[in-house]
Amino acid sequence: MSQTMIIRLLKTSIVLGLCLIVTGHTLLVSNYFTVEHGIKGIIIAAACIAVGVLLSLPTKIYLTVLLMEAEKRYLKNHKSTHSK
Structure with missing residues (x-):
């Protein structure tokens, strides 16, 4: 797997993780969900x-x-080009 594909997969994982965190927080905060499901x-x-x-x-x-x-x-690379 190329490095670009790995980075794309990791970025997708970050976004999915953040969405799950926000969803979980929203479920905890919503009064209806906690009352309905206990x-x-x-x-x-x-x-x-x-x-x-x-x-x-x-x-x-x-x-x-x-x-x-x-x-x-x-x-x-930047230091090697400036030192020449």
């Missing part, structure tokens, strides 16, 4: 938030590492 509704909303966090955090770390490596390469 403790099971709270568990469903908490599960949405947990899965959203699991999807979004590791991908952010991986993308940060990729950006740091790209910055190192850029600075290395």
Whole structure:
């Protein structure tokens, strides 16, 4: 799998994770959902938030590492061209 495809997959994972976090929060805040479903509704909303966090955090770390490596390469190339 190419690096571009991996980055696209990770960005999709971040967006999906954030959507699940917002959905879980909305379910917890909405009075109708918690009253209608009781403790099971709270568990469903908490599960949405947990899965959203699991999807979004590791991908952010991986993308940060990729950006740091790209910055190192850029600075290395930038210094070598200015020193000539």
